[in-house]
Amino acid sequence: MQNLDTPVVILGAGPGGATASIFLAKAGIAHIIIDKATFPRDKICGDALSGKVGAILNRIDPKLVHQLDEDNDNFLNCWGVQFVAPNGEALDIPFDKDPEVQDYPPGFISKRVNFDHFLFKQIDENHATKLMGCEVKDVIAHDDKVEIIYKQGGEEKIIFTNLVIGAEGDRSIVAKKLAGHKMDPKYYAAGLRVYYENVTDMHAQNFIELHFIKEVLPGYLWVFPLPDNQANVGIGILSEKVKSHKLNLKKMMLNALENNPNLRERFKNAKMLGDIKGWGLPLGSVKRKLSGDRYMLVGDAGSLIDPFTGEGIGNAMISGRFAAETAVKALTKKDFSASGLEEYDALVYDKLWEELKLSYTMQKLINRxxxxxxxxxxxxxxxxxxxxxxxxxxxxxxxxxxxxxxxxxxxxxxx
Ligand SMILES: Cc1cc2nc3c(=O)[nH]c(=O)nc-3n(C[C@H](O)[C@H](O)[C@H](O)COP(=O)(O)OP(=O)(O)OC[C@H]3O[C@@H](n4cnc5c(N)ncnc54)[C@H](O)[C@@H]3O)c2cc1C
Incomplete structure (x- = not known):
């Protein structure tokens, strides 16, 4: 077997990895992108795409966001958020949008199986070699290269690279092995998601609903509208609380849908589609090291999810773009050292830190x-x-x- 040797490898083709690939291709950089899944693939999520997603799609190609706007079968326009306080009081907050400069809706809701595939299709195969259905098993740092060991159809293969972009989500091997990151339940949430059809009294302008039920604080239960009379329903709670109170999230969610005065009538004739599934949310409540010798971490691999809203798709895409820009410079300078790449941390945190910090404060505030x-x-x-x-x-x-x-x-x- 012949080992591959290539300057840049991206692990993961979710929103973070796909965006990094798209921006590398824009700069004409040949690279490999690996994912264990083959697309289209599902990702457990609330499926809400914030204004940040629209903004970065616009930066890739202004046509893209209009394609979402027109594809009503898969993408629902979203115009605001409804907060429901623990006492049941509901508050509608429309998203701000300047019609002078923005000619598309402020947000969208789309099953990730559709959105991620849409983004994946924008990867430019003139510059990107896609290795799909290939699971990375290990990443080993050497003095002059990073060795990536992956499995393809039962066969073990190896790639050597100068620079690896870790975008493999919550359970990133690059974050664990090269950056030494560990999960901390204070800065991590557990989430469940299930699809329903026929939930009644959804908001006329497709507002997403956040129900801040007392037992769930500082997390919330959500009901997000989807095309085809469907809804994404889920619950997210800080892992520290799940542990200390020995919470059963599934029970809590089903109990709220059956008994909460704001929800029970609306779910009376609703039908659950498929299973309830769970996944973790690595929150950006504290700053972590996002780069080091020969690696950068993007999206969930770098723990960049908003600690108040749970939004992570936009931050994954923003960090994917910055990782690509930093990689282009590193290739030009032939410098893949920690000091050569630390500019990446500055780019990401200059853009996101104020917001993440405030969201963390709000997460603590709403615990009352x-x-x-x-x-x-x-x-x-x-x-x-x-x-x-x-x-x-x-x-x-x-x-x-x-x-x-x-x-x-x-x-x-x-x-
Ligand atoms: C329950 C829940 C609800 C959420 N709701 C929202 C929401 O409504 N809006 C929002 O913006 N964000 C939400 N988030 C956060 C959002 O899902 C993530 O922030 C986002 O998916 C991060 O994108 P990513 O590209 O970093 O990682 P991912 O989307 O996880 O993509 C990682 C990719 O890497 C691949 N991969 C993983 N391991 C390997 C391996 N070993 N080898 C090869 N490939 C590998 C995976 O197959 C996957 O395709 C939610 C998260 C959860 C858990």
């Missing part, structure tokens, strides 16, 4: 049901507060206001 109920009650009655909340998802200064005692003071006295 009384505070949550109080904000929701006020916001339902007060237009100014609703407007603040509407912009806070796009405007970080607004999100920062939530940290300020003055915000609550003003709310208390209706100023």
């Amino acid at each position: 049901p009384w505070l949550f109920n109080f904000i929701a009650n006020r916001a339902v009655k007060n237009k100014a507060i609703r407007e603040v909340m509407s912009t806070m998802f796009d405007d970080l200064d607004m999100r920062a206001k939530l940290k300020s005692p003055m915000f609550y003071f003003k709310m208390l006295f209706n100023i």
Whole structure:
């Protein structure tokens, strides 16, 4: 058997790896992209695509986001979010969008089997060699190369590379073996997802619903609309809480759908499609090392999921783009050392850290049901507060206001 030797290898062809490949190809860089799955493949997820996804698709090719907008069989336009406080008070927050500059919807919801395949098809085979159905078994660092051992059809094969981009998601071998990352239940959530059809009273503008039920805090139960009268339903809870309270997530979710006053009537005649499935969410609550000698970590492999919203697709794509840009420079300079690649960490965290940090603060804040109920009650009655909340998802200064005692003071006295 002949071993392959190539300058760049991407492990994982999910949103992070596919985006890295697309941007490498734009720069004319030949590379290999490996995934254990063959596409289309499922990924357990809430299936909500935020404005960040639209923005990066636009950067790849402005036609793409319009293709999502037109493909109503697979992509649903989404115009906002509904928060349901622990006391049952529901608050509608439309997503902010400037019609002058943005001529497509602010968000989409699409089963990952469809979205990931859509993105996968944008990988440019003039520059990318796709090795699908190939499971990476080990990654070994040598002085001058990284050795990647993978299995293809029962046969073990090896690739040597100058630079590996680890985008293999939550259970990344690169993160574990080369970066030495370990799972920490304080910064990690467990999630379940199941599809339903015939859930009634879905929002007319396809708002995604986050139900902050007391027992689930600081996580939430979600109901996200999908095409074809279907819905993605799931629950996400901090792993530390799952462990300390010995929680049974499946029981909690089914119990809420059957008994919660805001949900039970709506699920009375709904039909579950397929099984309830679980997966982990590595949260970006703390900064981690994202690069080192001959490697970079992208998306979930680098633990970049928003600790408040659970959003990770957009961050995976943003980091995929930065990893490609850093790889291009490293190839030009022929420098794959930790100091040559550390610029990647700066690019990712300059873009994402303020938001991740604030989201972590909010995650801790909403752990107090009384505070949550109080904000929701006020916001339902007060237009100014609703407007603040509407912009806070796009405007970080607004999100920062939530940290300020003055915000609550003003709310208390209706100023
Ligand atoms: C329950 C749940 C709900 C979520 N809801 C949302 C949501 O609504 N919106 C949102 O934006 N984010 C959500 N997320 C987060 C989101 O799913 C992830 O952040 C996103 O998938 C990260 O993309 P990625 O490319 O880094 O990894 P992935 O999408 O996990 O892709 C990794 C790829 O690597 C491949 N791979 C893995 N191991 C190997 C191996 N050893 N060899 C070869 N290939 C390998 C896999 O087959 C896969 O294709 C949710 C996550 C969970 C668990």
